[in-house]
Amino acid sequence: MTDSATLETPTETNRTPTRPDRTRLLLEGPVLPTLLRLSAPTIALMTFQAVVNAAEGYFIGFLGSDALAGISFSFPLVMLMTTLSAGAYGGGVASAVARALGAGRRDEAARLAGTALAIGTLLGVAFTVVMLIFGRAIFASLGATGPVLDAAVQYSDVLFLGAVPFWVFQSASSCLRGSGNTSYPAFVGAIGGVVTLAVSPALIFGIGPLPGLGLAGAACAVAGYNLVSAALLLRALRSPGTPFRDAFAHFRPDRIRTAAILRIAVPSAFNTIQSNLTFLALTALVAPFGTAAIAGYGMGGRLEFLLIPVVFGVGSALVPLIGANVGAGNHARVRQATRAGLLFGAGTGAAVGLTAAVVPGVWMGLFTNDPAVLATGASYLRTVGPAYIGFGSGLALFFATQGSGRVIQGLAAAFTRLTVAAVGGYLAVHTFGCGLDTLFWVMALGLVLHGCVMVVVARRELGITRR
Template sequence: MRSAAATARTGADDGLSPTGAAAPPDDPEADIAEARIKARMLARRQALLNGPILPTMLKLAIPTVVVLVVQTLVGVAETYFVSFLGTDALAGVALVFPVLMLMQMMSNGGIGGGVASAVARALGAGHKDEADALVLNALVLAVVFGVVFSAAEFLGGSALYRALGGQGATLAASLAYADTVFAGAALVWIVSLLAAALRGAGNTVVPAAVIFIGLFVLLPLSPILIFGWGPFPRLGVAGAGVAVVAYYLVGALVLIGYLRSGRGTLRLPLDVRRIEWRLLADILRVGGLSAVGTIQANLTVILVTGIVGLFGTNAIAGYGIASRLDYILIPLLFSLGTAALTMVGTNFGAGQVARAERIAWIGAFFAAGITELIGVTAAIFPRAWLSLFSTEPTVLATGELYLHTVAPFYGIFGFGMLLYFAG
């Protein structure tokens, strides 16, 4: 007696659906659409396996670069809107920012890197069904990690922000913003991991489009909810949090809808039987170690900031505006890195190990060249960056010292980050 799986595989030959009912008549338009999807999948896979390395990498990276740059600008704009609520509100949001960045970096580059890697290797090996199942397992992990972050913030947020210096109105602003944002933590994880799955399949356009369009919804919604307008009440600093949650809710629904439609390389199967410890472990085997690295990096930033603060307000201000240039490199390196990850994973899955290694080295040297150029320019002309934020001589002197010391080594940072993603 045949199993259900065998029936499902041979239903087309029997003229029956997997349930045993008569199969629907052929739909020529559906067949044409399916053929086009398969042709796109094949063309994308061939480009990853046989195309010119650097042009293919840049083609994958550019949509993500554009989106992350816009995302950074929107974050600056949100801070600008909050500043009108006063220093306490601005300081309160600033205390939450490192924790929010930790979650975003873990979901995008940490666990998200594990998702992209697993999907790329599955597709490179020609295992389309396994790649689809990985999308479902990624969704499960997104919900789990989102709940963990929400619970951690609700239980320990007050103590953390108080330890970082939050008191009185500043602490109240921190909690108002954080409680709102982290209530939707699962949505952040869902968007990040589903987008990572698509990038692992070589599709950078759809996640880029979802994020790009959503940001232009977030940009006007944030001030409307902060200050109130028409039917919208004035929510203050919590309004900024509500706008962020609304943005991720829309993004999650759009990505789930796209992956359920079957119009792309990947499809999201809503079948609990496809949730497997093996697939979860495949994601976490790569993503778990990456997440540990992300935690370490964020803790290092917090500790160094605290140490610099011992030298006074001007020192920490100079260090802060100078080191902000370091973060400008992250969108560029993340975009190039995820492109390299997709190409390396696909080639590794297809058994083309030598080409995978060549991709890693080409990406690393290209990233080193770009970041070193930025670093040398900043070291020679530090005030071109610093004067955008301050004219205080002591602040500028500290910032110049930082850039003279650190910026010449940006190339090493870029080189290491690309090899990290490729690995």
């Protein structure tokens, strides 16, 4: 087990630091109430966004099974960008900012914010270029053909045109979360979600003299939401009382701050990529079973991807809470916060997964009434749903390691899941000739092992069993 004394501590020049009120709450407030207070706005937002995503799937369901299958292929790549920007890169930004503020270095936090915004802009450009040029080839390599392939490209081309404001929005949000401000990003997201719900059906189906845009309309609604949200959060960084008012004077990928962010973000990105590769690989394994199977698995598996943002609500509180206390050298609070985060993650995974397993038709019925699609999705949820407790536990603990700046060993959890689910799934389907039910059992095993490995990592890196 790593000795807690080896965790990052303040330098001699920061023994009597000045800290904003929100940072003092991270360092001095009761751990569990503080975790609840910080996570509640983001959990509420992510739950609401799950409703927005479900509503989008509901609207698209009227366009037919080809459209549903198309977004099933594009959805993992959309979630890849989301989890990379908010969970991996955003976690690196929030952790670095929190540790700087915990050590009383406000100017450093502003410089980190400027660097974060600059890098986020560059990453948004990269996503737009890659998806516009290679999107069709990527979807085709996953098994999409004909109208399904066309639907996937139509949706993703429009959505990824808005990648830059999306990355800027997530970068600014992560800076605010790192300072302990989780409420304003959640407020902006909730307002944007309401507008998206109102605008999306009009853009998809048309209204009055305006023609419907189909899948492109759904993507336009999301891209517009990202643009407005980015503008509002950039304005918030300049508001009085924040430590980020000088961030725009440092809008460049500064070498030192880039390293501080990326040493956490890059390993976290590998973790995220492995999770998304698992979903993509399993989608490819399901593809030979037909369009109905792809649509059913895609809609059922979408619940797992929507669980990520819900647990992210806990993670958005864990990263600054743990990061600030690591920066201040309060190692006992680091352990307390990690244990609390584990309970939250496990409880969320269990609640979502077991509910879906007991009443799978409630979730699947939001998207389709096709009997074949419903049957596949229900089979997935009954088998894999109970294993979400492992996924929720592992994900919460990974956020805890982000806050501490120790994320390398956490990669083993995602790699374990990828190996078991993808390799085991391939052998089950192509070597032993098993059907979808067996493939779903292999997926469940991967999720359980994911949680078990992260518990071992947290014991070694954060000492969660120490008193």
